Amino acid sequence: MSVTTNSSSKALNPLKAGQLPRWAPWAGLGLALIVGLVFGGMKVAASTLIAAAVFVVGMHVLSLYVEGRRRANDRLAQHIVYGMFMLALVPLVWVSWIAVKNGLARLDAPFFTYSMRNIVGEGGGAAHAIYGTLYVTGIATAISVPIGLLTAIYLAEYGGNSKLAKGITFFVDVMTGIPSIVAGLFAYALMALLFGPGTVNGIGGAIALSVLMIPVVVRSVEELLRIVPNELREAAYALGVPKWKTILSIVIPTAISGIVSGVILAIARVIGETAPLMVAAGFTQSLNNNPTQGQMMTLPVFVYDSYAHPGIPRQPYWDRAWAGALTLILIVMLLNLIGRVIAARFAPKAGR
Amino acid sequence: MSSSTIAQTDSSLRPAKRRIGDTVFGGLSTLSGVSILVILAAVAIFLLAQALPALTTAPDVLAEQGYGEFWGWVLPFAFGTVWAAFLALLIAVPVSIGIALFISHYAPRRLAQSLGYLIDLLAAVPSVVYGLWGIFQLAPALQPAHLWLSKYLGWFPLFSGNPSGTGRTIFTTAFVLAVMILPIITSLCREVFLQTPRLHEEAALALGSTRWEMIRMAVFPFARAGIVSAIMLGLGRALGETMAVAMVLSGAGVIHFKVLTQQNPNSIAANIALNFPEAFGLRVNQLIASGLVLFIITLAVNILARWIVSRRAQYSGAN
Structure with missing residues (x-):
């Protein structure tokens, strides 16, 4: 008996029923990036913002529909937390890049x-x-x-x-x-x-x-x-x-x-x-x-x-x-x- | 009775002689401990001594030789200081809590510490460099956002008025300040989040909660006081931040809440930095007096923050 249930669970794992597949966020991210590029024109900031909004809202709605409210909220929180971290990297990269770019011009021997x-x-x-x-x-x-x-x-x-x-x-x-x-x-x-x-x-x-x-x-x-x-x-x-x-x-x-x-x-x-x-x-x-x-x-x-x-x-x-x-x-x-x-x-x- | 007589007669049980090295070393270290209190008192006293002329001189003399009547002059700057710091907190707090959660509960364990260092690097950039970045890069980049906000959200009082053409507004300044206080709030929140009792978290997960529900049920209640004090310390930093504000903001002595216009309330610290090198006579005293006002504001904020922390230390079960 138990053997048969096990083999059938391989086809449809009851522990994973009603969940989005693991590739879903990646597919969503790709889709959101395309949407962002289309609507944001060629501006990096605008495209990124639109893509991020589309991704977070889209995944939330999708998850709400497939997985229910609690899992959807969990996903939403996760995406926002990841997003906050990436947001903080923007000024770090921006400041260091611009300092290097503008600073190298005069970083020569006479400067010192x-x-x-x-x-x-x-x-x-x-x-x-x-x-x-x-x-x-x-x-x-x-x-x-x-x-x-x-x-x-x-x-x-x-x-x-x-x-x-x-x-x-x-x-x-x-x-x-x-x-x-x-x-x-x-x-x-x-x-x-x-x-x-x-x-x-x-x-x-x-x-x-x-x-x-x-x-x-x-x-x-x-x-x-x-x-x-x-x-x-x-x-x-x-x-x-x-x-x-x-x-x-x-x-x-x-x-x-x-x-x-x-x-x-x-x-x-x-x-x-x-x-x-x-x-x-x-x-x-x-x-x-x-x-x-x-x-x-x-x-x-x-x-x-x-x-x-x-x-x-x-x-x-x-x-x-x-x-x-x-x-x-x-x-x-x-x-x-x-x-x-x-x-x-x-x-x-x-x-x- | 008999034991005490033994202690008195037996020389090996007498208390050790007080060594001269101990007296000198202990005295020295106590002395430098006390010197901390002396330095702090000296800061207050010397500032007060140099500020007194500005506070006691008649308003008409101040109008002639200084910047005008003291309280009327300093009030807009005090307002600007608090307003800019408040806006910066509004931006920085959600982001910092997000980052702290990311590092403490979301990031892969092995990466977490190096990612934490990455955020700490933000604190390593000197404020004058943030000033350069703000004026040459961020202000022009945010200028279109000024136009957009003013066009579509102009009915909202904060965004009303003519948008600035340069982006050197309190809006931009708040972003620069937010970046600067981000690392301090993040690192304090991270510490508190990591101190959440493991058993609380595991109990929440065992009851079937998702990760977010676990964070809301176990981590946030435990960390509430810590978060509040982290915010207060960030506020203290934002209130006292000088160079970035002085360089980015095109400030004036006005009081209003509009964030996009050309005329922005300047902060005390930035006003001192901009005017001190050229100041003379009573103006120096007046600037120092405004510094004293800033000192008192930040002191109050910091003392409040520390008080919250110490209260938490008494009640938490972690330590």
Whole structure:
């Protein structure tokens, strides 16, 4: 008996009765694309939008008819979720493509070796801005890493459940949300009160970036210190090692790869900041090697300045802006990549 | 009684000597922890100190040497800040939740993490680059959409008025802002969705629900607070975003809800960025005072978001 039912179910699987075949969505997609191309003309955006709408609505109606309301809703949700993801890829691809296309024109040797001093029109480069970015970000890192690291150590090792630790955790989170321009205004106000009004230099920019960078460092390092297994600490204590030495020679070395990658990701987060540097570090056309004296150009500000205040003709300025933008994207992505590779390659094994 | 006398006499049971290294190191780390609070307080105090002249000077002096009476001047910008951020959220939230669901529940397991990185890359693009993209690419590309919306949906108050010829409107700006806050909302939602108890999901599936019903019954209720706080954090980011707005929006100090017209309410941050380099005297103070207003708005939003998160941490059974 059972044998016969099995063989008949091969012809018409009762588990799959009333369902659309697996090729149905693909056929629907092809059909929708054709419809989109016909009605959207040759415009990519219009055709895609029409095709997507036709596909989602068409599949929903078809599924409603064949499979019933619940499965139809399931399909609808699935198609929308897939569509949202593809939608998000559009700006990513678009921005990177356009930055590469427009940026390659001026991504040459002079761009990295010349400043904009006495340059009108073509030629020139962003050497002054690249140096400025290195100085400002370097100083910001030198300020943020010790403070961030020690704060994270306090939170993970000393604070426990104390009121102070809870307060600091809360305000670190709040600090992540400070708008970058407010950080710039803070640095400007601080420098104005310390060194007289209108003091704008590399240090000011570095202070602004530190305000943005410290909370990022604290969060990532604290998280890492917390996954260092407690057994390691207890083993050290059992051997009579004092707490500070346990932290310095057991806990931190265990988490060092994560700390390094966290710091790199924090640098990547602030190196592209424009607004605070415009306010606190200023603009200049020539190389300034002294962060304590005079305005200092940075790469993001250079991009903005080349775009917003071009000379005549405008094109060489805009070409430089795009080249700067491409350089910036490459730097940030490279930093992100290095950070993630270090984190993934040398990650400590979590206990358990 | 006898045990305590033993503890006092037996030297091996005395508490360890406080080591000098411990005191120094513990003190140092506590000090830098406290310095976080000091820095945050300093941000507020220094901003206030530099903003005071603008807040206390008589309106007629401000009209002469500054940008005019303070509150009347800052109100349109505050409106523009909130309005642009709200529109950006309107676009970004459904998309982010969709992406987060895709990565947590729809994408093939092996691909999911790399697809997540792909979305994180959106956060890696500096805002000035989004500004360039917005002004040179997106605004011209969306300009026909302005015409279309104004022609066919012009009766709707949002789309009324003469459409802009350049596309540098709050409509375009909202799209740029949406792209910029997408990664942060997505990554937070993704984390929350992944924390849904496995047993809840399996129970829903075992009762015969489809994947979408499982998500609605098990994932969303569990993640509700997380989603709300992710949205709030995205809002905080959108409120403070400067360069993209400054570059894309052709702004003015006006208050209206029309999204397609030439005259758009500018945001506080963009207004500061555009005017600060040329400002002098009282104008600097006035711009800093507007920055203080922005600081207070974002602070309130962030504190609210964190409060929601901490409330959720207390009630959820996941941790």
